Amino acid sequence: MDGPAARSGRIGWSDRIEVVVFDLDGTLLDSDAALLAAFVELGVPLEDVTYGHAVAAEAERLGITVDAYEAAYDTTLAQPFPGVEELLGRLGRWAVCSNKHPDSARAEFARLGWQPEVACFADDFDWEHKHLGPVLDQLGLDATRVLMVGDTTGDEAVAAGVGCPFVWAGWNPRTAEARPSGVVAERPLDLVDLLG
């Protein structure tokens, strides 16, 4: 994998980070199959589906409504990636910044017992692509104090938008196969080492 190996230990920004902000789908949750199943139920060809977009924009692109997608999405299917729950238990402060429909996301959080300090979903971004502004506002922190972790270039752009460090969720096989440049954590618990 390109970039500094996660197991090389702490890096320059480690001391400043107070909160880790995660993307949800494809980062904390192994949700590709659940997301796909809803699209397929609505007649969308598998090969047309991509990941990491605002749910409203992706629904429009694929010719369905957000409400239809939300009704078709099964919130009981997606499970955390191996190691994620242990990671969340080890982190003092964590937050979520996701393009997901808030009803789906909150149902999954309730099922999993997850209680991030701050969680922003599609409605917090007026159903446009997410950004870190509302997350930072609610945390009361500036961008130098957070680390963004995600699986898509949209997540990378979110971090770049405010100038905070970014780590790739390399435990997602789709992300690892893309061999992204930058810092890649091969396993969730590698983040603990990175943060020191």
Ligand SMILES: [Mg+2]
């Ligand atoms: Mg994602």
